[in-house]
Amino acid sequence: MKTISPAEINELYTTLYDLRQDVLDKGNKMYASIAPQIERPSFRFSALNLAYYLAIRCHDLRPLQEKLLPLGLSSLGRSEARTMANLDAVIASLGRICQKPQEELIAYPSRRWFFHGNRLLxxxxxxxxxxxxxxxxxxxxxxxxxxxxxxxxxxxxxxxxxxxxxxxxxxxxxxxxxxxxxxxxxxxxxxxxxxxxxxxxxxxxKVRIEQVLVPGDTDRVLTDETFFLARNKISDYPEDYTGNIVITCSIPQVFNNLQVGDPVVIDDGKLNCTVTEITPQGAYLRVISTKVKGFRLKNKKSLNFPQTPLDVxxxxxxxxxxxxxxxxxxxxxxxxxxxxxxxxxxxxxxxxxxxxxxxxxxxxxxxxxxxxxxxxxxxxxxxxxxxxxxxxxxxxxxxxxxxxxxxxxxxxxxxxxxxxxxxxxxxxxxxxxxxxxxxxxxxxxxxxxxxxxxxxxxxxxxxxxxxxxxxxxxxxxxxxxxxxxxxxxxxxxxxxxxxxxxxxxx
CATH class of the missing domain: 3.20.20.60 (Phosphoenolpyruvate-binding domains)
Incomplete structure (x- = not known):
């Protein structure tokens, strides 16, 4: 099995050292912008650590992790609560493996500093x-x-x-x-x-079905069937509509941003629909998926509009x-x-x-x-x-x-x-x-x-x-x-x- 050469270890050290500088630069910049609004002193350290964590997660660390593991070093995979301390500890060990001059070595973080984030949590x-x-x-x-x-x-x-x-x-x-x-x-x-x-x-x-009108003979809808979501009152649906069911929702503001193609999810995913047409009176919904025997539309069932901004x-x-x-x-x-x-x-x-x-x-x-x-x-x-x-x-x-x-x-x-x-x-x-x-x-x-x-x-x-x-x-x-x-x-x-x-x- 091929061993890791000194040149590869030195290259890894340089890569990590550059990563550290990038994390410090980006993290400190973010922290400087949010620090003035922090009233709770205990959150200052946490905000700084969050900034460092977001900065390091802007990088794909997987190639580095694969190279660190054979050296017996932390793969940076558990650094959430102590981002910079964990990175410094790895670089400190790697610098000593590379036999860097004393003046170039990064000091190990103290045990108290290393676990400070855990105590804060x-x-x-x-x-x-x-x-x-x-x-x-x-x-x-x-x-x-x-x-x-x-x-x-x-x-x-x-x-x-x-x-x-x-x-x-x-x-x-x-x-x-x-x-x-x-x-x-x-x-x-x-x-x-x-x-x-x-x-x-x-x-x-809570966005829920508020009213249900059944012009046809059933309140159950099947896959590929269409029903109507009225914009306001239950009477606000097209006179030429011949579908089985008309419903209204408790928060009609959803129509401010509802578009054709938007998904509509009812009762926590038991009924999945898409908007096929929007009219002045409301919207036609086509059933994409539900149970084989269909789904009964009832008052108070939840309505979700995953891709529609809600002005609520x-x-x-x-x-x-x-x-x-x-x-x-x-x-x-x-x-x-x-x-x-x-x-x-x-x-x-x-x-x-x-x-x-x-x-x-x-x-x-x-x-x-x-x-x-x-x-x-x-x-x-x-x-x-x-x-x-x-x-x-x-x-x-x-x-x-x-x-x-x-x-x-x-x-x-x-x-x-x-x-x-x-x-x-x-x-x-x-x-x-x-x-x-x-x-x-x-x-x-x-x-x-x-x-x-x-x-x-x-x-x-x-x-x-x-x-x-x-x-x-x-x-x-x-x-x-x-x-x-x-x-x-x-x-x-x-x-x-x-x-x-x-x-x-x-």
């Missing part, structure tokens, strides 16, 4: 989810069902089983129900001695009213349909109106559920984390619908990378242990998904009849996985199968 997670003796602990969030307002034993069982944060979805129930939920949660905290933080989700501008403010009148209840009662606010930094500014301004300077203490959780929010994630992070404790929820359901299921895993990785680079905690959400929650029996695939969720700082479970069992199972899964892996890094504890195997040869 743990600190930021603790601000939102509460303190844990084990800094690598993965928190568990549970969506409160309506019965949590009246069934105290259920709430107590959830807290005792390992629920670290209770999620109250303001799209459902009302303030009286929320008050009762909160009363039960706080009572359970006192009785169990376990702290449970409160997360309240703003409903946001992320804060509705209901959200503004709910904010007045959330602020004194919640530890964190869930913010739906965040697209860019302007949406974050809008919420921060509303918080400041109500809280003044104390607004900076309120934690904000941005739900990343569109392609725009993924593309704009760095600017969303900078705007939010510069002023507030901040976290990100990967809303995998809507994200899969908006971006396509085939891209979900890729986008999820990108979100995890960028958030770790900014030391921003992540919530892993949507359909976690869904079969277990609903039926009491998990699928094999969702157990693996739950194990992978250990890479996030929090995992969210949705409501269901077996939710307590699911919390117990999830707590066991993530605690076991934490012995094996933290983020992307394997934790190489003693592998008992290795011990047992070697004993056979003693």
């Amino acid at each position: 743990s600190h930021n997670a603790n601000l939102i989810f509460g303190n844990h003796a084990n800094i690598d602990f993965t928190n568990i969030m549970v969506t409160m069902p309506t019965e949590a307002a009246t069934d105290y034993k259920l709430v107590r069982s959830l807290v005792r089983a390992g629920m670290d944060m209770a999620r109250i979805n303001c799209a459902h129930d009302d303030q009286d129900v929320w008050k009762s939920m909160l009363k039960n949660i706080h009572k359970a905290e006192k009785e169990t001695g376990r702290r449970c933080k409160i997360y309240m989700d703003l409903a946001g501008p 403010a992320p804060l509705t009148k209901k959200d503004l009213k709910d904010l007045d209840f959330i602020i004194p009662n919640a530890n964190a606010i869930g913010y739906s349909f965040v697209r860019n930094k302007d949406d974050i500014i809008l919420l921060q301004e509303e918080l400041k109106k109500r809280l003044g300077d104390k607004a900076r203490r309120m934690a904000i959780i941005a739900k990343i559920e569109t392609r725009d929010s993924v593309s704009n994630l760095p600017e969303i992070i900078v705007q939010a984390a510069s002023h507030n404790p901040f976290g990100v929820m990967i809303a995998r359901g809507d994200l899969a619908v908006e971006a396509g299921y085939h891209r979900l895993a890729e986008l999820q990785e990108e979100i995890l990378w960028i958030c770790e680079a900014a030391h921003v905690p992540v919530i892993w959400a949507t359909q976690v242990l869904e079969n277990l929650v609903k039926t009491g029996i998990p699928s094999r695939a969702e157990i693996t998904d739950a194990a992978m969720s250990e890479r996030a700082e929090c995992v969210m479970l949705n409501k269901g009849p077996y939710i307590v069992k699911a919390v117990v199972s999830l707590a066991d899964i993530v605690q076991r996985m934490e012995q094996h892996q933290h983020k992307k890094a394997p934790q190489l504890r003693i592998l008992h199968i290795a011990e047992d195997t070697l004993k056979q040869f003693e």
